[in-house]
Amino acid sequence: MKFVTEEVLEGHARATRRGAIEGTLAGLALSVPASFALHRRWAYYRSLPITIKVLGVVLVAAPAFAVQAERRGVEFDKSQWTGIEKEELDREQSEIVARWGDMSVTQRIGDWASRHRYELFFGCWAGSMAVSWMLLRGNKTQSFSQKIVQARVYAQGITLVSLLGGVSLLHMQSRNKVKEDPSAHSWARLLEETPIDSRTPGVKAAIHA
Incomplete structure (x- = not known):
């Protein structure tokens, strides 16, 4: 280490x-x-x-x-990253790539969306803000500040809907997840593959305790 x-x-x-x-x-x-x-x-x-x-x-x-x-x-x-830690991280990445290859198109979209949900939320807010502004800018009865406020309200509403959709997606994925996260017990596999002589005194004491 x-x-x-x-x-x-x-x-x-x-x-x-x-x-x-x-x-x-x-x-x-x-x-x-x-x-x-x-x-x-x-x-x-x-x-x-x-x-x-x-x-x-x-x-x-x-x-x-x-x-x-x-x-x-x-x-x-x-x-x-060096040594066995790098090998373990590379192996985890290979397992993730292999699991991605076994997914259907729908599962890939859901997995990508769950890993980039914050970017999607921000993009949804910015996009809805721009679209709302384009729709409201031709309204001659409202001032500039009123248009900004109304566009922001529309954007917040659309973002809230997308946020609820993202939460529902994460909930469905957690219920349908049948494979265990490969990194959940990577520390145990890493410990098994580490020579005893190269372990730190604290690790040796914990093993023999």
């Missing part, structure tokens, strides 16, 4: 900072030119307050910042 050192922590921090910079630059490289293009070609976009335009840029750059920072951190963690 490899203990975390100051060098490892610093390396993880550097990788995370690198990912944060990459994500921010990528998000800005996408959102800023898009904002300028909309400003040049769409009269309605030019009439929007600068705060709304900045918010649009932030809504693209902020998720890119967070996602890429986490990706770089995870990549660094995986690069530190």
Whole structure:
């Protein structure tokens, strides 16, 4: 077992900072030119307050910042895996891939949705907010702030429905799950395959207790 050192922590921090910079630059490289293009070609976009335009840029750059920072951190963690721990994690990943291959299309969709439910909830909220705004922007009887509030209410309602659907999906999966999680007892298999001489004194004492 490899203990975390100051060098490892610093390396993880550097990788995370690198990912944060990459994500921010990528998000800005996408959102800023898009904002300028909309400003040049769409009269309605030019009439929007600068705060709304900045918010649009932030809504693209902020998720890119967070996602890429986490990706770089995870990549660094995986690069530190060595020995039997790495073999066990690789074996668990192979079992997950094999189980995915045995699933039907419906099961794959459900499994993917359950593992990416937070991204789906956020995407559903953002998409419903955009669609609601597109439908309400032509209403001449409401002010800009009233349209924003109404679009947000619609988006919250749609997101609540999707949230309830996600909870129902997780409940159905937990009831229909017949295979045991391969990582549930991976520690026991890892202990069996670890030579006794290489175990730490604490582990040896726990085994013989």
